Structure formats: structure tokens, C-alpha cells
Amino acid sequence: MMSQPKVLDRRLVVVGALLIQLCLGAIYAWSVFTPELQKAPFNFTSTQTQIIFSVSLATFAIVMVLAGRWQAKSGPRIVALTGGAVLGAGYILAGLFGQSFWAQVIFIGLIGGAGIGLAYVCPIAVGMKWYPDKKGLITGLGVAGFGFGALIWVYLAGNWGHLLESLGVLKVFLIYGVIFAVAVIAGSIWMVNPPEGYAPKGWKAPQPAGKGKGKGKAPVKVDYLPNEMLRTPQFFAIWGMFIFSSMAGLMTIGNIKLFGIDALQERAGLTAEAASAVAGTAMAVFYSLANGIGRIVWGTVADKIGYKLSLVLMCAAQGLVMLLFFLLGGTPVLLYLAATLIGFNFGGNFALFPLATSDMFGAKNLGLNYGWVFTAYGVGGILGPILAGTLRDASLKSGAGLQGWLTVFIICGVACLAAAVIGYFVKPTQAAKVS
Numbered sequence: 001m002m003s004q005p006k007v008l009d010r011r012l013v014v015v016g017a018l019l020i021q022l023c024l025g026a027i028y029a030w031s032v033f034t035p036e037l038q039k040a041p042f043n044f045t046s047t048q049t050q051i052i053f054s055v056s057l058a059t060f061a062i063v064m065v066l067a068g069r070w071q072a073k074s075g076p077r078i079v080a081l082t083g084g085a086v087l088g089a090g091y092i093l094a095g096l097f098g099q100s101f102w103a104q105v106i107f108i109g110l111i112g113g114a115g116i117g118l119a120y121v122c123p124i125a126v127g128m129k130w131y132p133d134k135k136g137l138i139t140g141l142g143v144a145g146f147g148f149g150a151l152i153w154v155y156l157a158g159n160w161g162h163l164l165e166s167l168g169v170l171k172v173f174l175i176y177g178v179i180f181a182v183a184v185i186a187g188s189i190w191m192v193n194p195p196e197g198y199a200p201k202g203w204k205a206p207q208p209a210g211k212g213k214g215k216g217k218a219p220v221k222v223d224y225l226p227n228e229m230l231r232t233p234q235f236f237a238i239w240g241m242f243i244f245s246s247m248a249g250l251m252t253i254g255n256i257k258l259f260g261i262d263a264l265q266e267r268a269g270l271t272a273e274a275a276s277a278v279a280g281t282a283m284a285v286f287y288s289l290a291n292g293i294g295r296i297v298w299g300t301v302a303d304k305i306g307y308k309l310s311l312v313l314m315c316a317a318q319g320l321v322m323l324l325f326f327l328l329g330g331t332p333v334l335l336y337l338a339a340t341l342i343g344f345n346f347g348g349n350f351a352l353f354p355l356a357t358s359d360m361f362g363a364k365n366l367g368l369n370y371g372w373v374f375t376a377y378g379v380g381g382i383l384g385p386i387l388a389g390t391l392r393d394a395s396l397k398s399g400a401g402l403q404g405w406l407t408v409f410i411i412c413g414v415a416c417l418a419a420a421v422i423g424y425f426v427k428p429t430q431a432a433k434v435s
Contacts, residue, residue, distance in 0.1 A: 008192055010130040010200075016190030017123030017142040020080060023087065023180040023187075024116045025149025027056055028291070031257045031283050032154045035276065036169050041099070046258060048101050050389035053254045055109030056116070057381025061374050063117025068125075068371035076122040076367070080188035083122070087115025088181025095174025108173070119184055120146075121374075122191045124354050125367035130194050133203040135358065136307070140299025140351040147291030147347045150253075154284035159277075223362030224429070229369050237426040238356050242349065242376035243383070244415035245315050248322050249291075249346025250377075251384030251412055252339075256283045258392065259405050260335055266402050267330030278332045286336045287343035294347030299355070307355040312423040314352065318345040319416030325409045349377075360429045384412065 034049040036042075071079045090112030098104045123142045131138035153176065157164045163172045199205060229235050260279025264270045270278065302310040321341045328334040357370045388408045395404020 008190065008194075010194075012190040013123075013126055013130050013192075014138070014141055016187040017127055018145040019187035020084070020119055020123055020184050020191075021143055021145030022149040022152065023084070023183045024120055025146040026091075026153045026176060026180065027053075027060070027113075027116060028147070028150035028253050028288065029153035029157065029284075030056075031254060032157050032164070032280065033169060033172075034254070035257060035261075036164055037104075042101075042169070044101055045389075046392045047386065047389040050254050050385040052101075052104050052109050054382045054385050055105050056113035057250060057385075058378040059110050059113030060117040060120065061376075061378025061381070063114045064121050064374045065371035067118045067121055068368040070118075071122060071125065071367045072365070076126050076191040076193065077188050080119045080122040080191045081185050083115045083117070083119025084181050084184025084188060085115070086118060087112055087184060088177045088179075090115055091173045091177030091180060093177075095170045095172075095177060098170055098173060115180075115184075119188075121367055121370055122188070124370065126191050126193060128354070128358060128363055128366060129198070131200070132205065132363065133200050134303065135363075136299035136301070136303035136351060136355055137296070138299075139354050140296040143350040143354075144292045144295045144347075146350065147288060147293075147295055147343070150291065151284055151288035154280070154288065158280055158284060223364040224369065225365055226368050226372055229361045230372065232361075232429060234360050234426060234429050235373070237422050238353065238360070239373060239376045241311065241315065241419040241422050242353050242373060243380045244419035245318060245349050246346075246377045246380030247384035247387075248318055248412035248416050249342060249349065249384075250381045251388045251408060252287070252325075252342050252346070253283075254385035255388045255392070255408075256287060256339060259329055259388075262402050262405070263329040264332065264335070268332065270332075278335065282335050282339040287339040290340040290343035291347040294344035295351045297344070298348030299351035302352055302355055307352050307359060308423060308426070310348070311352050311356065312420050314345050314348040315416050315420035315423060318342065319413045319420060321345070322409050322413035322416055325413075326406045329405075384408075387411070 030049075030053045034046075034053075037044045037049050038046065067079050067083070090107050090110075093111065094104055094107035098107055124139060127138045127142040128135050155161065157172050163175065167175075224232075257276070257279040260282055261272065261275045264275035264278055265272060268275075298310055298314060318341075321338060325338050325342070328338040353373060354366065354370055357373050358366050361369050388405070391404050391408055395401060398404075
């Protein structure tokens with residue numbers, strides 16, 4: 001067995017991953033900007049604010065496919081470094097020239113989303129290779145920064161730093177862009193794959209079934225390439241699950257502040273200012289913290305009970321909370337509770353679906369394969385937020401008011417329950433039988 005290489009302390013990979021993901025998680029801070037973008041001088045509609053968010057999510061998911069291919073050829077460091085530069089450039093350009101809706105679609109949605117897509121898969125793929133003995137935990141830690149990042153950027157813009165109040169939206173974009181570029185590029189230093197055949201001290205890789213066990217035992221297919229993976233029913237099963245599960249969380253991220261303001265004013269009798277403060281706290285503190293914690297906890301749980309049962313439990317729990325969200329949102333304490341539960345379960349997606357991809361299709365080509373699986377996130381990012389924004393605008397025009405949110409929560413809740421059912425019945429691939 002190969003001894004642990006001295007070229008890199010694998011703990012530094014975790015440090016680099018957290019640094020990168022804290023910045024990439026800025027996409028989840030979008031809800032702090034949406035109320036400001038609906039005021040002068042922007043005067044965007046709810047749908048327009050969600051289109052910017054959805055374009056960013058979709059671009060993020062699509063570019064991940066390209067990033068996986070590039071990473072396989074050139075290594076993760078250059079891909080992560082480029083992602084940081086592109087993400088920073090998108091926000092800097094938005095700060096300088098983002099006065100119009102279409103400018104923000106291009107700079108935040110397309111360019112910023114592309115930067116996230118380039119950098120995101122690098123810490124996950126690299127982390128799993130350095131920590132094959134703790135895949136669930138390390139994946140959860142690696143992506144936890146993405147969830148925690150929203151807390152930092154929301155509170156810097158809002159209650160902690162008061163940047164939006166003192167500087168305005170565009171200057172906040174500019175400042176964030178500089179920070180993102182510097183931090184992600186710094187984190188990319190440690191995005192290096194381990195030497196071929198690396199194994200942690202005291203850990204032995206599982207042997208493929210049928211290997212060395214006599215005649216009649218043909219080796220199973222362990223490491224799938226994307227073209228092979230895309231022909232399996234297991235791919236479409238987890239892809240559909242990811243769409244249904246992600247659309248609920250992404251809809252909530254993009255709209256929890258708007259829904260909270262509406263619900264708390266109508267049901268709790270709060271002023272618009274007080275409702276905005278409570279809804280902002282629900283997003284910035286409860287949702288964001290739970291999102292980060294959920295990634296670590298669900299990854300750890302998967303190490304104990306397996307990713308399949310973990311996915312079923314996570315999706316079922318999310319479905320029930322989404323069905324109750326409309327009722328919970330009218331009371332500050334219950335809104336905090338709902339935000340915590342939804343954020344916690346949503347965070348689990350980003351620990352469990354990489355594990356499912358690695359287990360079903362092999363760890364060797366995870367950077368390539370997970371990009372394709374992650375396109376489901378882009379689909380969910382279009383369906384959830386835009387559906388919510390469109391129905392809210394329609395309810396305002398029709399006079400339905402708060403009731404316009406109910407349909408969205410029911411759709412997302414049923415979708416999550418459907419994902420749990422799919423997860424329960426999905427069968428393992430040949431690769432999964434050896435892990």
C-alpha cells in the first residue's frame with residue numbers, strides 16, 4: 001500500500017474547499033437583493049428578480065458539465081482559479097454597469113453563474129479523492145461553505161454591515177466581486193489531486209466483485225464514463241429526484257423574504273419594516289445556518305446508513321415541510337422553524353447527490369459525471385423561483401394576495417414526496433455493488 005504523500009497535507013484541501021465554497025454561496029444571498037431591486041431606480045418585478053436568479057442557477061449547472069471535462073484534462077487547480085476570476089468579474093461588471101435588468105441577467109446570471117459552475121465541482125471531486133475513507137463527511141464539509149456563505153454575504157449587505165443601506169446595490173456587487181475573485185483564487189492553490197493509487201494510512205479500497213474469486217466471476221463495471229452513465233435508468237432516477245428536491249429549496253431561497261413579508265403583515269399584523277426584518281433573519285440566519293449544517297449532518301448520516309436511505313428520508317421530510325410552509329409562514333417563530341427545516345434538508349442535496357453519483361457510477365470520473373447530474377439543479381432553479389415569482393405577480397394583479405403562494409408550496413411539496421418514492425425504488429448499478 002502506498003504511504004501518504006508528502007506533497008500536500010490533505011487537511012489543506014478542506015481549507016481550500018471551504019474558502020472557495022463560501023464565495024460561491026453568494027448565489028444563495030440573492031433574496032437580500034430582491035426587495036431592493038423592486039425599488040427605484042431599478043423597479044424590477046418579482047418575476048424579473050427571479051429570472052436573474054434562475055439564469056445564474058441554470059448557467060451554474062450547465063457550465064459544471066464543461067468544467068468537469070476541463071478538470072479531467074487540465075487538473076482542478078486551473079479550473080477553480082478561472083472560476084474565481086470569472087465569478088469576480090461578473091459581480092464587478094454588475095457593480096459598474098448593472099443598472100438595467102438585462103445587464104444583471106448577463107453579469108450576475110450568465111457570467112457570475114459561469115464562475116460558480118467552473119469552481120464548484122473542483123472541491124467535491126478533489127476532496128473525495130483525498131478522503132475515500134470519509135466520503136460523506138468530507139463532501140458535507142466541502143460544500144458546507146456554500147450554505148454558510150449566504151449567511152455572511154446577506155448579513156454584510158444587511159444587518160451586520162448595512163452595505164445596501166449605505167452604499168446601494170451596485171456598489172455592494174462591486175465589493176463582493178473583488179472579494180470573490182481574491183478568495184476563490186487563493187483557495188484554488190490547494191485544489192490538487194492526490195498521486196495515482198493514493199490511499200490514507202490504514203484504509204484499503206474495496207475490491208470489485210468477482211476479482212480474484214475463481215472462474216465464472218467476471219469483473220463488474222466500476223467506473224462509468226458520462227456516455228455510459230447517461231444510458232442507465234439510475235441516472236434518470238437520481239436526476240429526477242434532484243430536480244424535485246432542489247426546486248423546493250431554490251424557490252424558498254429566492255422568495256422566502258417576499259413571502260415572509262406578505263405573510264407576517266397579513267397574519268401577524270407586523271409593519272412592513274418589522275416583517276422585512278423577521279423574514280430577513282429567517283433567510284440570513286436560520287435558513288443559511290441550517291443549509292450549511294445540513295450538508296455536514298446528512299453527509300455524516302450517509303456514512304452510517306447509506307446515501308439511498310438518507311435521500312429517501314431527506315426528500316420525504318422536505319415534502320412534508322413544504323406542504324406546511326404556507327401555514328407556518330404567518331408567525332415569526334414558526335417561520336424561523338420552517339426556514340431551518342427547509343434549509344437543513346436542502347443542504348443535504350449537495351452532500352448526498354455527489355455520494356449517489358460516486359457510488360453508482362464510480363469515483364474516478366466523478367468530476368465528469370456529477371456535472372451531468374447537477375444539470376438537474378439548473379432545471380430546478382428555473383422551475384421553482386420563476387414559478388413562485390410568476391404566481392406572486394399574478395396574485396397581486398388579481399387581488400388574491402397571500403393565497404397566491406399556496407399553489408407553489410403544494411407543487412414543491414408533492415414533488416419532494418415523489419422524489420422520496422423514486423429514491424426508494426431505484427436499484428444499484430454494478431459500481432454500487434462493490435462500494
